[in-house]
Amino acid sequence: MGELLDKKVCESKLGAIDDALYAIGGKWKLKIIIALKEGNKRFNELQRALDISARMLSRELKDLELNGFVDRKVYTDTPVVIEYELTDYSNSLSEILEALSSWGIKHREKLIEERS
Amino acid sequence: MGELLDKKVCESKLGAIDDALYAIGGKWKLKIIIALKEGNKRFNELQRALDISARMLSRELKDLELNGFVDRKVYTDTPVVIEYELTDYSNSLSEILEALSSWGIKHREKLIEERS
DNA sequence: CTGAATCCGATCGGATACTG
DNA sequence: CAGTATCCGATCGGATTCAG
Numbered sequence: 001m002g003e004l005l006d007k008k009v010c011e012s013k014l015g016a017i018d019d020a021l022y023a024i025g026g027k028w029k030l031k032i033i034i035a036l037k038e039g040n041k042r043f044n045e046l047q048r049a050l051d052i053s054a055r056m057l058s059r060e061l062k063d064l065e066l067n068g069f070v071d072r073k074v075y076t077d078t079p080v081v082i083e084y085e086l087t088d089y090s091n092s093l094s095e096i097l098e099a100l101s102s103w104g105i106k107h108r109e110k111l112i113e114e115r116s
Numbered sequence: 117m118g119e120l121l122d123k124k125v126c127e128s129k130l131g132a133i134d135d136a137l138y139a140i141g142g143k144w145k146l147k148i149i150i151a152l153k154e155g156n157k158r159f160n161e162l163q164r165a166l167d168i169s170a171r172m173l174s175r176e177l178k179d180l181e182l183n184g185f186v187d188r189k190v191y192t193d194t195p196v197v198i199e200y201e202l203t204d205y206s207n208s209l210s211e212i213l214e215a216l217s218s219w220g221i222k223h224r225e226k227l228i229e230e231r232s
Numbered sequence: 233c234t235g236a237a238t239c240c241g242a243t244c245g246g247a248t249a250c251t252g
Numbered sequence: 253c254a255g256t257a258t259c260c261g262a263t264c265g266g267a268t269t270c271a272g
Contacts, residue, residue, distance in 0.1 A: 013150055013213070014166075018147075019223055031134075052266095055266075092223075095219065100136045100137075102211075104135040107208075173255090174255060
């Protein structure tokens with residue numbers, strides 16, 4: 001009986017993780033969000049901070065904006081300034097970010113240990 | 117002064133997340149691990165459970181084994197049975213998995229809400 | 233400065249067929 | 253059953269160029 005329960009739990013988790021990976025998976029999305037947590041940034045600032053090509057950054061920002069993680073602010077101050085800013089919704093990712101970064105730190109330590 | 121601190125924190129987090137994504141990023145690794153949490157599985161069972169091609173499953177399992185998340189057990193029972201099993205180390209991912217799946221559920225709810 | 237357009241190689245990922 | 257090999261299209265991702 002516990003097996004059936006396990007299966008249900010597993011399947012629902014698989015579905016949920018699918019949804020999550022679909023929205024924030026890939027190489028860049030989470031990194032962009034982290035970079036913007038430090039403060040709003042302009043296109044070129046992000047590019048330099050993340051070492052990402054303009055082509056990919058442009059795509060990813062469009063996607064992040066479409067999915068409600070990022071706002072594109074245009075300040076018409078002559079010269080016009082364009083900044084990217086996190087939305088409130090992106091704060092809902094904080095648990096994931098924390099879990100990932102703390103695991104990443106421990107994982108790196110493990111790797112270094114193994115080399116010796 | 118707080119700005120400099122922010123920058124340091126951000127950079128270290130970017131590095132840690134890099135490490136994490138390098139190890140467990142991509143479309144399949146976490147899904148395979150979740151499927152195996154339910155219990156050990158054979159190659160074909162995994163394939164059906166995840167709807168993944170043999171080609172990709174083979175690659176990903178090799179990678180997961182190399183990085184210490186999965187063990188490949190061979191039972192020489194005539195006929196030989198081969199099973200994949202999670203290592204203890206893969207349990208260190210539980211926080212990440214929990215965070216991802218609970219966020220995924222909330223995110224899906226948000227999406228459904230938005231369509232109405 | 234903010235992108236979009238193009239080109240090109242690398243990788244992803246499924247389908248199919250094949251081996252032990 | 254447990255993979256491997258091959259083929260092929262889609263996407264990723266950098267470099268460069270170009271426009272507003």
